[in-house]
Amino acid sequence: MTEPVPETQPNTEPDNSREPRRREPVFNLPGVVIAFIAICVAGYFASSYLLDDQQYFWLLLHAAFIPVLYSGEIPLDFYPVAGPVTYSLMHGSIAHLAVNMIWLAAFGSPLANRTGPLRFVLFWIVTSLAAAGLHYMIYPTSQAPLVGASGAISGMMGAAARFGFRIDRSSGRPAFGGPVLPISQVLTMRGTVAFLAVWMVINIVTGLVGFVPGQDSQIAWEAHIGGFVVGFFFVSSFVGGRRI
16 A cells, blocks of 8 residues: 655745845936035025025125126125035026936936046036136126026036947946047037037027026026036046046
């Protein structure tokens, strides 16, 4: 008489041999880009809802870029040293802030992944200075405050053009891939030339018309060009020999 064969019991223990599936983050932004977005957002809401009119006026004098303050025509008991850079962290409306932060995430993230955080900060400072500098050269006696990250972001767009908008995702962090292209080669690429032409036309038209939905003040398109030119011509100085 044969003994009954016991039934095979299903294995209910979890299979630990399989590696857990990696989840891609929803917002794959470099820390330095997140930091700039946080500063801009916090600065806007703090200045809009926590400061009274007198305090906000003081902030504009010290942190915005007001060309006439650097022309020597108005006697001051202080010199707004930080203004040519800190203006890039201020915004005039929620729409102005939102649009700039979207473009910062789009163009700043691959550039920051390529350059690293320190060089990205230096890039921001230099392109902001260039944007303010060109604006000052054209309007040296203007009393209108210049605010917004558009000049620095325009520099990032100029840098993107020098990479031919090539994105390398092999490291898991999207970054501009390959070497910085020679200007002669960039100008033979249809997509890049089309982008440059459209970008320039949009800036000139919005500057001449002086109206963008959600934006009360005039668009400082000259500042955009100042940042763009520096980003386009000098991005190799910030990328160096770094490779992803």
